[in-house]
Amino acid sequence: MYRLGQKEIDEVSKVIKAQKMFRVGDPKTGHLQEATRFEKEWARTIGVKHALLLSGGGTAGLMAGLVGMGIGPGDEVIVPAYTFMATASAVLLVGAIPILAEINETLSLDPRDFEKKIGPHTKAVIPVHICGIPADMKTITAIARKHKIKVLEDCCQADGGSFKGKRLGSWGQAGAYSFNDYKIMSAGEGGSLVTNDATICERASMYADSGVAFRSYARDFSMPVFLGFQFRSTEIMGAILRMQLQRLPGMLADLRRIRSRFIKELSGKPGIRFAPSNDTKGDCGVVASFQFESEALARAFAKAKGVDGWLPIDSGKHVYSNWDPILEHRIGHHPSMNPYRMPQNKGLRLNYTKDMCPRTLNILKRTVFISLHPDWTQTQIRARIAACRKAGANL
């Protein structure tokens, strides 16, 4: 969360004054319908036909996307070994099995390892635009097409980012976004699924709103309604996000301006090397990412005075080797609902080890992120860049 203020307060108070916090509107009253308006504006921003706003966060967006694609028990889904655990959890929560693939120096899914990991039961891949850094969507979608598997983009850390001028979430068959407090746009919690595919949208709508079965518009669906979960958003969430969406271009422009300045003023300076990027312009600018020859050098740079950097290897549940419930097959509330025990998943690749993606661990140990903020003053930017220059020279 970067910017939040009077605009959000005003819109939320309108919703409260109207006494309409439930998003399912009554066409006769013509009330605000903030959630629906957000969905339309968000779909337009991403450049897709459909967007769903969900209370269950990016996790619900990923689950709804997988269900929309028809993925479940008997299927494998490839996920990068560096991502928040929720990417892999979502696969398990729909009954499928996550298969881990290495990242490359860009910090996103390595297309070559992705292709190597495709097996006879692989039905989808989830490239993750981690820390606002776009994955190589051109190569990933080409490989997926060749092997006839679906692409669900995890854009949870990249609200509004793009790759080669096309918004993230519109490259694959669907994309999932998060609006929790650590994201560029925030409503405290919340998430979204975006897609151009009407079937994915219909199935995801049923899955994410079991109440849909009782509504008049259920008659418009092209297939019988199945029972799902309850991930409906509130009108308050919709009202806040409509204002966050208005702030998005400004937040991205400021983050990107600061990141570009780091690159311009530090490139080629002694001891400094930036991580390669798949698309500098589309990167959200959430972090400046540096890479070093060794973990010792990375740690020395990160903790040098005024740098305030951090190593992604230290980011807990973002590193696969810390996904204990998954590595140890502790999934779900009942043994029969644990995908690792489901008969349909027998014969799939079920076992993991903490060292199975050594390249990912090596890259995460040699990388330093500096988290950027769009409201940094010129003095703050100058001081941070100067600290980096000095730290690089002293390595």
Ligand SMILES: Cc1ncc(COP(=O)(O)O)c(C=O)c1O
């Ligand atoms: C890469 C990634 N995927 C998925 C999620 C899940 O999003 P949420 O916490 O909104 O459910 C997150 C959120 O932290 C994330 O960073």
